[in-house]
Structures are given as structure tokens and as C-alpha cells.
Amino acid sequence: MTSAPFSLRFGRFCYLAFNVGVVVFLLAPIAIVFVFALNPTPYIQFPPVGVSMRWFEKFFASRDFMNALWFSLEVAVLTTVAATLFGASAALALARGRLPGSRAITAIMLSPLMLPAILTGLALFQTYVLLDVGRPTWGLVLGHTIVSIPYVVRTTLAVLHNFDTRLEEAAQNLGAGALRTYFEVTLPLTKPGVMAGAVFAFIVSFDQFPISLFLVSPGHETLPITLFNYLKFDLDGTIGAASVVSIVLAVLVVVGLDRTVGLRSYAEL
């Protein structure tokens, strides 16, 4: 085997090194969190002095953290369902319906992405105060849903954009009405986009801080808010343990959705 010329090998090496660098850059914070969570000392220390489960035990034993974790999960699940239903339907209407001003509507649907979430939170907070509804759970879910919808709209629009509408016509031609066409053809084929949006919605809600900051009621807080409040007084490995649990949960959601409903696309056609 003849070896490739030096310049080519050098080029490949640089390319590989660059990619490794990017991956390390992306994963380093996660690695630090893991080290922080497993290190037994009650402050951030490098190099770590050992491995212990004490922070995890503390996290899982804490009633405040557990309540917050379950509440966060509840809000995230409700947000995911609401944002997915609304976002996927909106994307379909924008892509298919001959809506007047569909470009403007798309821009409005995506605007929460451009607006600082803290402003959205503040606006919702003031609206709730004006309406005198207090700080109900549905209010929090609504806030999370508003900032999650753009993700679902985007990912669903992306698959709808590449969708061959003749497939829907073929279904109609074969006797399927509008609803059946949607469930037999459109939804199965756009599912990867819808599900990718759902995953984003879950993670956006589960990690949501600025919106929740305004909308949670004291004593009934989501995990990021509880962590923030904890951080104000303590900085120990419990924070790391909570972060690890959050990361693992997020990964489980992605893997779970992939296994059950599938995120793969039928890209071959």
C-alpha cells in the first residue's frame, strides 16, 4: 500500500484534530459536572480526590429536590404534549393551507426564539397579575409552551417542506378522506420532524429558567429554580448530582422516543 502524500495526511490530521477539539469543547462541561457530582469534597476541586455517591444520596433524600424534580417532569410532559399538538398543527396549516400572510404568521410563531425568554416571562407575569389568576400550574405550562412551540414548528416545517404532496394526493385518490390521509400518510412521514420538535420542547421546558423564575409559586418550584435557590446559600456536589440526573433524564427521553415512535426518517424516497 502506498501512503498518501504528506500534505493530504497532514490535512486529514488537522481535520480530525479540529473535530476532536469540537467534541471535547462540547462535552467538557458535562465531564466537569460528573466530576463535581462524584467528588466527595463539598466544594469544586480538581483533581478529584475520590468517588462517592453522597451527593446523589443527599439529592434523592431531599424532599425539596424530589418535589421539584417531579414537578419539573410534570410540567415538561404537559408542555411537550401541548407544544407538539399546537406546533405540528400550526406547521401543517402554514405549509399546506393557502393562508394569507403565512410568512408573517411563521415569523410570529418563531418570534419567541428571538425574544429573550426573560422578557416573555415578565410579560406573562404581568398579564397574569392583570388578569388576577395567581400563579397556577397551567400558567407555567403555558409559558413553557410558548417558548417551545417555535422548535416544533421549525422541525415540522422542515420535514413538510421536503414532503411530496403527491403522496397525500395518492391517498385521497385511493379513497382516503382528509383525516385518514393525515394519519395514514402525512403524520407517519413527518413523524421524525414532529418527534424531534417534541424532544426539543421537553428539554426546553425541563431546563427552563427565565420563564419559570417569574411564574412559579413559592414553595412549588421547578428543579432549575430550586437549584438556583439552593446555590444562593450552598455550593456543594448536590448541584452536580442534580445536573447529572437532569442530563440522564434528557438522554432517556430521547432514547425512549427513538425506541418507541422512532426519530428516523424515510429519507430514501
Place this chain on the structure above:
Amino acid sequence: MSAAIDIVAVTKTYDGRTRAVDAVDMAIREGEFFSLLGPSGCGKTTTLRMIAGFETPTEGTIAVGGADVTHVPAHKRDMGMVFQNYALFPHRSVGENVGFGLRMRGMDRAMIARKVTDALAQVELVGYEDRRPGQLSGGQQQRVALARAIVIEPRVLLCDEPLGALDKKLRQSMQFELKQLQRKLGLTMVFVTHDQEEALAMSDRIAVMNAGKVEQIGTPSEIYDRPGTRFVADFIGDTNLFRGEVIRTGGTCVLRVDSDLSIELAEEPGTIGPLSVALRPEKIVLTAPGAHAGQGLDGIVESANFQGGSVLYRIEAAGRRLLAQQPNNGSHELFQAGAAVALRWTPSDIVILKD
């Protein structure tokens, strides 16, 4: 049960001004292989989509089997359709694709399975039930699309350039098979194509469309031998077009093209004033120059394009370029570029055209 289709004064406009389909009338007979032929943008696909129910006519009516279906939604029309690029459901197996229409009709599973097997047998794809469309070749996908359309025993089979994506050899064999299947099942078939050879080879009748209007409806030989308009003569096959003034000398009618060329007409044109006529290249007989009987011209062969079964000549004559085609069957002298030739034809081969 096949059905006739009556299209009456159908117009389709999307913005209120440009007419994609403009006052089209067509009476498609039961069991007929009917082609819509024309260049892209001529309105043929829009017409087909209105028959299928994917578009609603802006004006006019469409009736199938005598019943007005103009406002019946596509899924209630009971028509089979083979799409360009087939539109097979990629997430379903071949068997599920073919059985889709039957399932929508609420047929029970055992019956569907039997009908799917029969339909796949008809397109020679037995044993492919469990494959995915993505695993099949273009020709096989084409057959699945056809099986999916005929298994519902449609009243009408619509085809939107179904053979366009196949290579030439495969296309020809599919043309043959499609025609056979249509005849065997007695299907009324509406076939959209921009390929005039395909339309001529397969159709019982052809509607030639241009700019949203029907130029001519007729059998392939009528369309080819007696084109009604300048567009049809030019679009279908090669042709020599002439334009001039009609003058009468004695008992005969002559088209005076210019000072070098006057063409005798066998029939009296109904109109006076400027007129276009067509002459097919194969109606011109080439001989060595000399005495020529009847209509004719002298010319020089500019190029000789050998096509196997025939030779297509470009000839410079009377200050213009003419096409002449001679069969390569031994009874005609073959000429090289640069040769002087005489061109002859009979006046009855001159076809009078409408503009």
C-alpha cells in the same frame, strides 16, 4: 365498470387572469385510451388533476358516467391514478401500498390479501409483497403504482407521465404492457404525456393541447396525417411549414409562398388571404435532378442524417431549408451532402392548417 368522461367548457385560472386551462371540451369514451399531449405548461396536467378532483374547475363541468363530479372530492371519485414518480408510500410495504385503496373501502383482510396477490400477478411482481418501495427499481415501482391503481377496479385510470422516468428500452416495453392491460381490463384511460411518439403509439385518440386550449382531438393517424393547426403540425413529428397567399389560376388553387415557390393545393381552402400548409418529410420523394412530373423543386442536399431504417435529408431549395425523409429499403437512391436533387410530392399530401 368503465365510464365515459365529459368535460364541458372547463376553465381553470389560479389568479383570475392567466388561464391554465381555457374553455376545454372533451368527450372521452368508455374504454378508450385517451392521451393529453402537449408541451409543458399547456394545461394537460391541470386537466388531469381536475378529472382526479385535486383541482376544482373555475368554470365548466366534468361528468363521469353521466354524473356531474365537478364538486365531488377526490377520495369519492373512484378513479385510479398513476403519478409521475409513482408516489408510492415509502413507509409501507409493496403489499400495503397495493392494498391501501381496498382498506380505505373497508374490505376485509383476507379479501385484500387475495386481491393484492392478483394485482401483483398482473404486473408480474408476485412475491414482492413485503419489500419496501425504496428497495425496488424504477420499473418495478412503476408496476407497483399501476397495481395499486387498478386493484380498486377504478371507473377511470389516470396516468400523469407515468413512463417519463424510465429509460428508453424499459419505456417501450412498459408502453406495450400498459396498452395490453388497458385493453384486457377495458379501462377508460386518460394518459398525460409530452412525448408525441408515446401518444401516437398508445392512444385510441389524442387531444393536443397548447396554452390551455385544445388544438385538435383525433386518432393518432388523423393527428399526424391531417393536423388541424399550425401548432399540431409543428409539434407532432417533423414537418415542412409554408405560409403564403392563395391565388387561383384557371381551375387550380395555388399557394404563392414567394416568387420562387408556389404550391398547388388539391382542395379549395375555405378562406381567402394568408394561409399555412404542412408537408411531411416522408411525403417528399427525392430523385436525381431532371424531368420531374407534377409538383416539385430542385435543391441541394445540405446534410444526410442516416437513421438506420430511413435517411433524413436537409435540403436547400427555393431559398429555404426543407426536410425530406426516404426509407432505406433499397428502392430509393441515397444521396450525399452536396448532391443536387429533385423534390416531388403530390398535392393531396399538402395539409391546409388553421393558425
